[in-house]
Amino acid sequence: MGPIRRLGHSLVISLWFMFLTFPIMVPKVDTIEKTVQWRWDNLLYVGAGSFFLSLLWRFLLERKERGPFRAAEREQKPDAPTWADRLRGNPRALRSVVVILALAVCIFPFLPFVTTYQVNILTNAILYIMLGLGLNIVVGLAGLLHLGYVAFYAVGAYTYALLYYHFGVGFWTALPLGALLATLFGVLLGFPILRLRGDYLAIVTLGFGEITRLVLENWGEFTFGPSGIAGIPRPGLFGMEMNLHEVTIYIYFLMVGLCLATIFVVRRLQDSRIGRAWVALREDEIACEAMGVDTRMAKLTAFALGSTWAGLAGVVFAAKTTFVNPASFTFLESAMILSIVVLGGMGSIAGVALGALILILTPEYLRAFSEYRMLAFGVIMVLMMVFRPQGIVTGVRRVYTYTRKGQDGKET
């Protein structure tokens, strides 16, 4: 498109915007003084703003469309290496990044300007990393669109809450029990959905998530209904007395530990016979089955193992907030976790971590603009879908560790 036409296009768009926003942006009626104030300068801002935004939008879109062709000119490589690829190709740089990150994570809660609140929201973000990694097994690896993930999160949280309420069970006992119960629920949900694919699967899992929430809300004598269960104890440390700030830091490190465990396990799973079967299942179910993979089993294990992490996260959530009620487990929560996986890059651990940090921390720090934060959230998601549908971090398959082993195979 020529530059003149481009300008013309943007001009038309800005005129439209000025016309559409005119009634709310320009006249201001003062009903007491009975005067009308004409704020023409607002019209100017809207016009100029939409004009430049549309120019920018168009420019970026065109650049994106040109992208693949330019890449094709550069020696036929479909994906240009990103900073993430480059980092992966350089083990020393990668190691130093990991060390710096680890140090930062350890020091963070003790920095003088860091408040309890800030430690708390970072803990929250790490909790979502764990949830994202769990869902990533189901959605990113096995390719099963799961919209009811929050149900298993709820199972974990209520396991701890109810076990404490009725039997006085402590956090450390509840942690494995919550994981176990969530896994069990995962298997139970797994069976009916084994035959479903794509949209149908999404609808059924969505239904399952909502049913779980409705049961929690309405089964009063068991779950205490919408009012929830309060006074759940925070995790203890050998019976030590801790004030709120200390216990927050303790939960923070607990969460970091659990998250590291998750990463460890998920990495090993990804890089195993089961993990490969999941990816094959995602790529082509019929071929996968024809190559001798028990696809029902693969789906069941993906569901069960994905749910395990939700269960663990749920127990920590209950302990952290000391209160659970059904309102914490709405569909919005499932959508949020799914967004983390999609935004970060499906199937990539670093991607999921980054996605969780961005999606959880941004709204927290944007609280100052709280009216606009859902808007900003929407804009970010739309931009991502347009410009980088594969997520922030991609290309994980190529560094799947056994490709290296393949070269070992060549040497031996």
Next chain:
Amino acid sequence: MTEPLLDIRDLTMRFGGLVALSGVGLHVSAGEVVALIGPNGAGKTTLFNCVTGIYQPTAGDIFINPPGGPRRRLNGMKTHRITAAGIARTFQNIRLFPEMTVLENVMIGRHCRTRAGVLAAILRDRDTRREEREVVERSYEILERFDLADHVNDLAKNLPYGDQRRLEIARALATEPFLLLLDEPAAGMNPKETDELEGLIRRICDEEKVSVLMIEHDMRIVMSISDRIVVLDYGQKIAEGTAAEIWENPAVIKAYLGEETL
């Protein structure tokens, strides 16, 4: 005489009112290359899908006599179990795992010959590591024989078309079958690639002791490679025999060239 490896009897497959296969009998003996030919829509792929458990046949029996194993009936068996029992296939329209590497594609073929479960994956004990190494080495070795060793780490979707076809055969072979079902392996290949493919199939039969049942439209390769040819038309077997016999059979000529030319 020993029992045939694959023994199909009176196989019928209906889709609603459409009879895709009616009363087809077919057998493949050890060491044989059998070609299955017929006009478009004759029911060739449907027969493959019945044998591999993707479709449940409406009537008829499918038996296998694996070398060194008991006779088994395949009807009603799950697809992955049939693969584990020793029948592997390729697809008419290539069905690789596009976002996985070439090596990984073949490694999936090893899935049914390995055991590592969830716990083994997490603990990664010695047995698991050894099994994993064996899978990699075995897969790499297969790729070497298929001339794909240079592409080990490429994504399957980035391979040239001919290589993708070969990779599909390599992946099927990784499951250690005694019978390989190839659905139009030469489709879309140029003459040179077709010749290479022919050599490859020959080598598979001789070296791996694998028998082949092959659907193919390219008559050149059918004529030169197959021990026996079976012709399907409108779901019925209309002829069976050697290449020479088939081309003298009036029913075949009619099916291929139409009524008028007779």
